[in-house]
Amino acid sequence: MKxxxxxxxxxxxxxxxxxxxLCTVVIVRTATYPFIRTTGPDGPPRSVEPSAQAVERLxxxxxxxxxxxxxxxxxxxxxxxxxxxxxxxxxxIYSQLDTLTINEYGLVFRWPGxxxxxxxxxxxxxxxxxxxLNYDPSAPDAPLPGWDYPPFSGAVADGRIxxxxxxxxxxxxxxxxxxxxxxxxxxxxxxxxxxIALGFDEETGGTQGALxxxxxxxxxxxxxxxxxxxxGIIIAPGLGGIQRTAALVGTAEKGFSTIRITVRGTGGxxxxxxxxxxxxxxxxxxxxxxxxxMPAFLTAPVIAFLxxxxxxxxxxxxxxxxxxxxxxxxxxxxxxxxxxxNALVRTTTAITMARGSDAANVLASEAExxxxxxxxxxxxxxxxxxHVENICNGYDVRxxxxxxxxxxQISPDDVHAFxxxxxxxxxxxxxxxxxxxxxxxxxxxxxxEAVSPNVYRFMPVLLTEQEQGTxxxxxxxxxxxxxxxxxxxxxxxxxxxR
Numbered sequence: 028m029k030x031x032x033x034x035x036x037x038x039x040x041x042x043x044x045x046x047x048x049l050c051t052v053v054i055v056r057t058a059t060y061p062f063i064r065t066t067g068p069d070g071p072p073r074s075v076e077p078s079a080q081a082v083e084r085l086x087x088x089x090x091x092x093x094x095x096x097x098x099x100x101x102x103x104x105x106x107x108x109x110x111x112x113x114x115x116x117x118x119x120i121y122s123q124l125d126t127l128t129i130n131e132y133g134l135v136f137r138w139p140g141x142x143x144x145x146x147x148x149x150x151x152x153x154x155x156x157x158x159x160l161n162y163d164p165s166a167p168d169a170p171l172p173g174w175d176y177p178p179f180s181g182a183v184a185d186g187r188i189x190x191x192x193x194x195x196x197x198x199x200x201x202x203x204x205x206x207x208x209x210x211x212x213x214x215x216x217x218x219x220x221x222x223i224a225l226g227f228d229e230e231t232g233g234t235q236g237a238l239x240x241x242x243x244x245x246x247x248x249x250x251x252x253x254x255x256x257x258x259g260i261i262i263a264p265g266l267g268g269i270q271r272t273a274a275l276v277g278t279a280e281k282g283f284s285t286i287r288i289t290v291r292g293t294g295g296x297x298x299x300x301x302x303x304x305x306x307x308x309x310x311x312x313x314x315x316x317x318x319x320x321m322p323a324f325l326t327a328p329v330i331a332f333l334x335x336x337x338x339x340x341x342x343x344x345x346x347x348x349x350x351x352x353x354x355x356x357x358x359x360x361x362x363x364x365x366x367x368x369n370a371l372v373r374t375t376t377a378i379t380m381a382r383g384s385d386a387a388n389v390l391a392s393e394a395e396x397x398x399x400x401x402x403x404x405x406x407x408x409x410x411x412x413x414h415v416e417n418i419c420n421g422y423d424v425r426x427x428x429x430x431x432x433x434x435x436q437i438s439p440d441d442v443h444a445f446x447x448x449x450x451x452x453x454x455x456x457x458x459x460x461x462x463x464x465x466x467x468x469x470x471x472x473x474x475x476e477a478v479s480p481n482v483y484r485f486m487p488v489l490l491t492e493q494e495q496g497t498x499x500x501x502x503x504x505x506x507x508x509x510x511x512x513x514x515x516x517x518x519x520x521x522x523x524x525r
Contacts, residue, residue: 053350060349062338069264069271069458072489075511077205082188082507084116085201086181088154089190092164095155095230106132106227109154117204119211124223130239132227138207140219147220147249148444148524149479150517151256152200153229153236153471156192157499173501186507193505194498196257199486199513200225206517218525219252229471237471244478251479253444255520256472258484259464261456263491267368270339272459276448277466277484278328280473281370282402282434284411287395288312291423294392301390306383308422309394313378315418316398321411323359323373325351326404327437328465335462370467374406397429401467404434435473435482444481451519452487455512487516 091109110132114121125137140147159178161171168177176182176189183189192198203223226236244251259275266273290312292305303311325333337348347358362368369375380397384390400411408431415426439445440463449461466472466484475482488509497503 053346053353057342057346057349060337060345061334062345062349063335064338071457072272072508072512073455073457073515074508075455075515077507077511077514081201081205081510081514082183084205085193085197085510086183086188086190087116088112088197088201089181089188089192090179092179093155093192093227094158095228096158106155110134113204117208119208120204123211124207127243129243130235133236133240134223134225134227135240135243136207136223138217138221138223140217140221142218143220145219146252147222149222149224149244149251149254149475150203150520151224151226151237151254151471151475152196152203153226153233153257154192154197154200155227155230155236156195156197157230159191160501171501175502175504178503183507187504188507188510189502189504191503193503194486194488194490194494195503196229196486198488198505198510199257202510202513203517205514206521209514210518210521215522217521221521221524222249222251226471233471233474237474241474241478244475249478251475251481253447253481253483253524254472254475254479255448255483255485256475257470257486258466258472260486260495261452261459261489263489266492267336268340268344269336269460272456272489273336274448274452274456274459274461274485274487275332275464276440276445276461277470277472278331278440278445278463279326279404279437280435280466280468280470280484281374281404282406282408282432283469284400284402284408284431285429286398286400286412286415287427287429288398288415288419289425289427290394290396291425292390292392292394294390297388297390304390305392305394306390309381309383309396312419312422312424313381313396316376316378316396316415319418320376321374321400321406321414323363323369324403324405325355325359325372326465328404328463329371331440331463332465335460339460370401371465372403374403374411375401377401402434404437404465406434408433432469432473436476436480438480438482442481445483447520447524448483448485450523451516454519455487455515456489487513 091112092105093109127135129135162178163169167179178191181190224240226233228236258277261272261274264270264272290305290309292308293301333348337345347354351358359372362372377399379399382395402411412428452459452461470484472482472484
């Protein structure tokens with residue numbers, strides 16, 4: 028008995044020492060973890076008011092209703108009108124830069140630099156916009172629920188410009204053009220060629236705009252030192268537990284796979300239903316798809332993001348980030364607790380459509396389920412399909428991939444092209460953390476991977492959660508200060524890119 032007690036005391040002592048050692052290691056690692064620090068004091072954004080002319084030019088562009096599903100080839104369509112509007116708004120750009128039209132509405136500009144031996148940079152945006160719910164083009168000034176001003180009015184009020192496209196993406200497009208126009212007026216010439224590419228169908232996939240522009244660059248053998256397109260934004264201190272302003276630069280974006288599952292079952296009259304009809308079987312598959320999700324993991328952009336924002340977070344978060352070797356599971360669970368952060372660490376599953384019979388008293392012999400997956404870098408569309416096949420094992424189904432795209436490449440954050448984002452933001456947003464990030468939505472940026480290894484997704488605007496909620500939604504608008512700072516950002520980027 029005494030011997031057993033000694034063994035128990037020995038094991039208890041070993042466990043206590045081991046726990047003490049483990050705690051010491053965790054504490055030391057947390058204290059010494061090389062979080063990437065942002066130097067300089069955190070201060071308010073610099074106040075920058077755009078000129079009245081800049082405001083009116085953007086407002087004029089908002090009034091042209093370039094809705095993404097309204098592209099046609101007539102002479103009086105809004106895309107033709109927008110294409111005609113830009114030379115009127117920016118005559119200096121059209122007279123001093125080389126201009127090129129690709130596939131009728133893709134607009135490309137080249138600003139020759141002093142040193143043609145240096146690889147050029149590419150600034151991208153798009154001018155198509157998503158539709159407005161319940162909008163009647165025959166009554167453009169009619170009030171709409173949720174809109175303070177008509178969605179294509181370009182109204183300027185209360186320190187803001189209102190209308191569809193102010194944030195996505197005409198605001199950025201006009202900021203690039205305003206920066207270019209003002210530098211031309213000063214007689215400035217960039218060190219290297221600066222190209223501008225404006226797509227016209229990003230909201231419907233970009234296959235006719237950005238994709239064809241990118242192919243033109245490939246055919247001409249043009250390779251870029253950097254490509255800058257839409258993506259992340261700047262968030263205020265306090266969001267997500269981050270105690271400093273943070274600029275989220277997308278160094279990668281998720282892919283997608285839309286899959287239709289057709290489930291076969293017994294059809295017939297509803298008066299004599301089988302135990303499980305096709306729709307019931309489809310419901311079982313839906314439940315399994317919803318429960319048996321693809322595994323969560325940390326990708327390189329998210330790890331880099333944690334390394335940069337961790338130093339400005341609380342002790343618990345810093346401890347988990349610094350000791351991922353031990354605490355990765357609870358760290359992942361914390362991400363999984365919120366839909367927005369869950370999407371950063373896993374390939375998501377969204378059941379978006381289901382269809383059974385067309386009549387209330389008829390049992391369909393087939394039911395359809397449509398699922399949209401958004402893929403993390405590191406997952407593939409083939410893995411997603413195998414995942415669906417495994418879930419559907421034992422059911423009589425047909426699985427079809429309706430549309431797929433692999434996740435993008437991951438662009439580096441230790442190169443000059445990324446550093447230029449930090450440099451260009453420094454004077455506008457003092458003390459801001461500039462961090463890699465994973466862009467959750469699709470952009471045109473990935474189409475340019477063939478012409479540059481350095482593709483960055485970032486719109487330099489500081490948006491509140493409420494403002495973010497207006498993108499693709501009611502009451503979309505941009506503050507005049509955000510617009511002014513965005514113009515200043517692109518001026519600095521062009522001016523200082525060596």
